[in-house]
Amino acid sequence: MNHSCVNCLKTMVVNLSFLCWLCGAFVVAFGEFQVINSKYSSLITTFWPIYPANTLVVTGTIVTCVCYLGVLGGMRENRCMLISFFVLLFVLMLVEMTMACVFLGYSREIGTYFEKDLMRSLEIYRQSSAEGNKTIKDDFDAVQQLFRCCGVHGVADWKDNVPISCCTRDPCNTLLHTNWQEGCLVKLRNWFAGNYLSTGAGVVTMFIIQFICLCITIPLFCHFRRSGLGYQ
Structure with a gap:
């Protein structure tokens, strides 16, 4: 393999790994933003580990760590880092494919748990005192105000x-008022x-970049x- 071809491969590995690292960092930041601003986590507890925000944070953190090895390995021409990058990236891609298959295979069950969690939260709301279960x-x-x-x-x-948050008008000052009829x-x-x-869509894009790497x-x-x- 001539020198120019090696430099081309090295540049591609470094640039693609850095691009993947940036994507992972963005995914972590976006996931943290969703965690901080989410208003629905207390209502859906059964499949909390695969909540979108949590999935983004975990996946992004792993991607940034793995791709950092690729950037350093390519820049320093260190084959220990490169082989570690290769193995970890391969395992990461297998995990991503497995998660995709799980989501596809159990999408109906997830929908069932979703309904049960919402009904449980509604019953807790109905049976709580004025100061109880504030979260x-x-x-x-x-949720009711945002999605009407x-x-x-x-x-x-x-x-x-029926809580005031179901009222179709804001603010709802009248004793007899109209409520939203559609369920959440x-x-x-x-x-x-x-x-x-x-x-x-983001995972598929990263998967393609990872496969090229x-x-x-x-x-x-x-x-x-x-x-x-x-292995310097």
């Missing part, structure tokens, strides 16, 4: 204890699906090995 109450009120919905399946879920389940489910779609790391590592570059 769940505030989150449920925020009421209850899980509809306003009937609240029976005779469908709207929240669509919102989560949109988040997972955006997350999936994986392909060009092998010949570069072989060249460094034939050239006698050790």
Whole structure:
């Protein structure tokens, strides 16, 4: 392999790894922003580990750590770092593929748990005192006001204890007022699906970059090995 080809491969490894590192850092920042500003985490607890914000933070952190090895390995021509980068990146891609298969295979079960969690939160809200369970109450009120919905399946879920957040007018000052009739389940489910779609698009983009890095790391590592570059 001539010198210009080696330099080209080295530049590609460094640049693509750095690009992947930047993507991972952005994913972590976006995930942290979602965690801080999320108003729905207390309502959905069954599949909290795969909540979009948590998935973004964990995935982004792992990607940044792995891609940092690729950047350093390419710049320093260190085959120990390159082979570590290759192995970790390969494992990471396998994990990403496994997660994608799990989401596809258990999407219906996730929807069922989603409904159960919302009904549980609604019952806690209904049966709580005026000062009890403030987090769940505030989150449920925020959901109803933001998505213009009421209850899980509809306003009937609240029976005779419909909260002010279901009112169609803001502020709601009259004793007899109109409430939103549509339930929040469908709207929240669509919102989560949109988040997972955006997350999936980002993961696919990173997966393509990672695959290219994986392909060009092998010949570069072989060249460094034939050239006698050790594990300095």
